[in-house]
Amino acid sequence: MMKTSYGQKTSIVAGILLSALVASKAHAQDWYQLETNKGAAERIRIATADFKPMSSDPSVGEDKHVFDATLYSDLASAGIFDVVSKSQNPQALPSNQSDVHLADWAAAPASASMVAFGNLSVQGGRIVVNGFLDDAKNTQYPQVFTKLYNEEASSDSARQIAHRFADEIITRLGGVPGIAESKIFYVKKDGANKEIWAMDYDGANQHAITHLGAISISPRVSPDNSRIAFSSLDKNGFQIRMYSLLLGRLVNYSSVGGTNVSPAWAPSGQQLAFSSSRTGDPEIWISDPQGSLSHRITSFVGPDVSPTWNPKTGAQIAWISGRSGLPQLYIMDADGSGVARMTDGGYATSPSWSPNGQFIAFAWDRKYGPGAPGGQDIYVMEVATKRWIQLTHEIGRCDFPSWSPDGRHIVFANDPDGAAAHTRIMTMLADGTQRRALSGAGTDMPNWSWK
Amino acid sequence: MTMDANRVSVKGQASGQSRLWKNAALALSLGMLMATGCHKKNSAPPPSALAPSDSGIAPTATISADPLSIDLGQSVVLNWRTTNASSVSIDGIGSVPVNGTQTVSPSASTNFHLVAKGDGGTTDASVRVTVRVPSMPSVPSGEGDMGSDSIFHSHVQDVFFDYDSFTLRADAQTSIAQAAQYLNANPNIKILIGGYCDDRGSAEFNITLGENRANSAKQGLVAAGVNASRIRVVSYGKERQFCTDENEACWQQNRRDQFSIDR
Numbered sequence: 002m003m004k005t006s007y008g009q010k011t012s013i014v015a016g017i018l019l020s021a022l023v024a025s026k027a028h029a030q031d032w033y034q035l036e037t038n039k040g041a042a043e044r045i046r047i048a049t050a051d052f053k054p055m056s057s058d059p060s061v062g063e064d065k066h067v068f069d070a071t072l073y074s075d076l077a078s079a080g081i082f083d084v085v086s087k088s089q090n091p092q093a094l095p096s097n098q099s100d101v102h103l104a105d106w107a108a109a110p111a112s113a114s115m116v117a118f119g120n121l122s123v124q125g126g127r128i129v130v131n132g133f134l135d136d137a138k139n140t141q142y143p144q145v146f147t148k149l150y151n152e153e154a155s156s157d158s159a160r161q162i163a164h165r166f167a168d169e170i171i172t173r174l175g176g177v178p179g180i181a182e183s184k185i186f187y188v189k190k191d192g193a194n195k196e197i198w199a200m201d202y203d204g205a206n207q208h209a210i211t212h213l214g215a216i217s218i219s220p221r222v223s224p225d226n227s228r229i230a231f232s233s234l235d236k237n238g239f240q241i242r243m244y245s246l247l248l249g250r251l252v253n254y255s256s257v258g259g260t261n262v263s264p265a266w267a268p269s270g271q272q273l274a275f276s277s278s279r280t281g282d283p284e285i286w287i288s289d290p291q292g293s294l295s296h297r298i299t300s301f302v303g304p305d306v307s308p309t310w311n312p313k314t315g316a317q318i319a320w321i322s323g324r325s326g327l328p329q330l331y332i333m334d335a336d337g338s339g340v341a342r343m344t345d346g347g348y349a350t351s352p353s354w355s356p357n358g359q360f361i362a363f364a365w366d367r368k369y370g371p372g373a374p375g376g377q378d379i380y381v382m383e384v385a386t387k388r389w390i391q392l393t394h395e396i397g398r399c400d401f402p403s404w405s406p407d408g409r410h411i412v413f414a415n416d417p418d419g420a421a422a423h424t425r426i427m428t429m430l431a432d433g434t435q436r437r438a439l440s441g442a443g444t445d446m447p448n449w450s451w452k
Numbered sequence: 453m454t455m456d457a458n459r460v461s462v463k464g465q466a467s468g469q470s471r472l473w474k475n476a477a478l479a480l481s482l483g484m485l486m487a488t489g490c491h492k493k494n495s496a497p498p499p500s501a502l503a504p505s506d507s508g509i510a511p512t513a514t515i516s517a518d519p520l521s522i523d524l525g526q527s528v529v530l531n532w533r534t535t536n537a538s539s540v541s542i543d544g545i546g547s548v549p550v551n552g553t554q555t556v557s558p559s560a561s562t563n564f565h566l567v568a569k570g571d572g573g574t575t576d577a578s579v580r581v582t583v584r585v586p587s588m589p590s591v592p593s594g595e596g597d598m599g600s601d602s603i604f605h606s607h608v609q610d611v612f613f614d615y616d617s618f619t620l621r622a623d624a625q626t627s628i629a630q631a632a633q634y635l636n637a638n639p640n641i642k643i644l645i646g647g648y649c650d651d652r653g654s655a656e657f658n659i660t661l662g663e664n665r666a667n668s669a670k671q672g673l674v675a676a677g678v679n680a681s682r683i684r685v686v687s688y689g690k691e692r693q694f695c696t697d698e699n700e701a702c703w704q705q706n707r708r709d710q711f712s713i714d715r
Binding site: 234238239259260263276281282304305323364445 | 616618651653654655656657659660661663664667684685686687688689691698
């Protein structure tokens with residue numbers, strides 16, 4: 002029954018321009034073409050001027066450096082811009098709308114369509130940033146917007162303001178909110194234990210959330226960023242834990258026997274889907290955020306695990322089931338009806354449903370088995386057609402993809418050499434390009450925040 | 453004692469109430485049970501009750517076994533002699549000649565109880581054959597004493613699984629059967645079954661696979677008579693490994709159910 006959709010040997014290309022994922026015919030093997038086919042011409046060419054320091058406070062130099070680097074990096078990684086290399090920028094440094102010479106920016110070699118610029122000052126413990134975005138080709142009314150940030154200076158404030166300014170630009174030009182203020186939660190190895198950590202979306206600001214001295218895995222942040230659900234190993238096996246990011250401590254979550262793992266938030270934030278063996282066989286259950294009102298929605302012998310909700314509708318759940326042997330990707334309605342198998346073989350795990358509801362990213366080893374060629378890579382499947390595209394190739398074992406809030410990026414875990422301790426977290430655009438590492442060895446299971 | 457119990461039951465009957473009827477029946481059966489118990493213990497028969505007449509000479513009976521203790525699967529020769537008996541039977545074997553030998557191969561320690569009947573009455577004799585079930589020394593049944601780990605592990609051995617499978621293999625079924633025998637003989641012991649997976653595959657799926665593996669062993673033990681309430685299962689998935697090399701020998705070590713005393 003699965004054969005027909007795969008027989009065509011077609012795959013989808015996840016185009017990222019304006020978050021429209023464009024389906025087109027391409028052989029799955031021709032992956033090098035996918036990476037070279039991406040059309041730089043479709044991207045907006047944007048230049049970022051270094052911001053002009055407007056005060057003599059000794060810390061302004063460092064803050065300005067962080068701000069400039071962060072803004073550039075945010076725009077470059079957004080996936081919708083062709084960012085002008087700073088070596089091609091005009092010499093003169095604009096500080097505000099009155100002294101910017103847009104013709105210089107519009108001309109070669111910068112050839113910018115858009116220019117971001119402004120000024121930054123640190124005075125009396127406050128950092129003040131004045132940011133501008135201009136349309137370099139619109140000589141009459143060039144200003145797209147201007148934004149003033151004025152807040153208490155801290156070691157992190159220059160970077161966070163740069164993220165917000167970048168998000169504003171991305172929102173205005175890209176049509177959907179930027180992700181520069183989003184967070185990634187993950188697992189960090191700590192000797193024999195694993196703790197839950199968090200970092201900014203660009204890999205900065207890595208810090209521990211839990212200090213439980215246990216093996217904790219599968220962090221999933223709530224849609225409102227207030228709580229993290231995860232699983233910890235204790236005397237009775239893995240149990241779901243709930244950590245309040247507002248209170249900075251564990252809060253109640255009741256488990257009723259068995260192994261309880263892989264929690265997944267419904268987009269409403271009012272329900273959790275998870276795997277529980279409280280009746281003997283691991284099945285998918287749904288509870289409220291306190292662990293109460295739980296009910297089972299699958300019923301079939303064999304592992305059922307790793308649910309993920311359709312974040313667009315909240316009405317469907319994708320998950321992994323071993324009911325027919327090797328784990329496969331399935332979808333069903335949130336009441337357990339309408340079960341459909343999505344993968345036709347291999348070893349499929351760790352699904353993550355895209356924010357627009359159209360795609361499921363997952364890890365797949367299509368020729369799984371001892372001695373089999375190939376490896377475990379990240380794939381994206383279009384739910385409606387079951388057509389898929391392979392995003393990673395020959396970079397080692399990949400697992401745990403998680404979509405960015407704008408649906409343009411995917412973060413995942415990569416084990417480059419087969420040694421589990423070397424696993425790290427990487428990010429890429431949803432077409433597999435612009436891949437880079439965010440964290441070092443001993444990090445795993447990333448989960449991108451909902452906003 | 454027997455008489456006391458019977459008297460109680462008679463009193464109950466006399467009162468004529470149905471609830472007491474029940475009590476009476478209970479007391480009566482209790483009395484009979486006790487009577488049987490007493491009867492077994494005393495090899496000499498109560499003369500008045502069992503002797504049909506005083507005319508005959510009371511039979512005599514002896515029974516021996518060689519050897520007196522065997523390992524499971526070995527056999528033992530029973531040898532019995534009676535006098536003045538007209539019919540002789542051995543529990544579990546049935547009617548036998550008045551004198552004879554028979555080779556038996558009991559699967560568990562057995563009391564061979566011989567009853568000889570004659571005109572002069574009935575007499576009995578018995579011999580106990582101890583069967584050593586491999587690795588089954590009974591743990592001293594002190595309060596909550598679950599014995600030593602080393603004895604436990606010599607009888608309850610870890611079982612191993614095929615790749616991505618939670619089905620008990622033939623070798624695992626043998627191990628489970630042996631484990632069940634030991635656990636049934638030592639009802640104080642509580643068991644923790646840990647399910648493990650090799651480090652290939654995905655962490656979350658492996659936790660549920662390990663859960664299924666541990667449950668397979670649990671179901672095997674329960675089917676063999678071990679009470680489910682004595683068994684706790686925990687899946688460690690691939691989070692804990694016995695062996696960290698990347699080869700099949702090592703992966704096989706990690707695809708297992710580990711049994712331990714749940715103290």
